[in-house]
Amino acid sequence: MAHRTQDLLAAALCLPDGERLKLASELLASVEEPHDDAWNAAWLEEIERREQAVRDGGSGGDAWAEVRARVLARLGAP
Template sequence: MAHPTEDILAAALSLPEGERLKIASELLASVGEPHDDAWDAAWLEELERREQAVRDGGSEGTPWSEVRARVLARLGAG
């Protein structure tokens, strides 16, 4: 018998990317420290800086498959 979390994860992974990002964002927002406006502003500034670097041709970014592999390796799950 599958665990409810496995069923939920399987259903979430079948959604389009935009919906998965929304779910991920909501889940992350639901845990951890209380909301910090300064941290949110700093993170948004960093995201905008990185986006501009890509637009300016100064950064090509890293494919998600590579980033995911590195994260999983760090977590000992890869």
């Protein structure tokens, strides 16, 4: 990750939760492709499948701290 990007990430991580969520939403919206009904339907189907797996006891998901650590490790963040 470039130095400037690391600096931006460090500053963003200091923001309160609500501001970080708003920033993340804005960043995602800035790179998302145009609206695609087929993609949205497939994603909704996947979300529903995962939700049902949790309800059936087949998946409890992972703790946010673990997921975050994996993502940051992939990004090469400290």
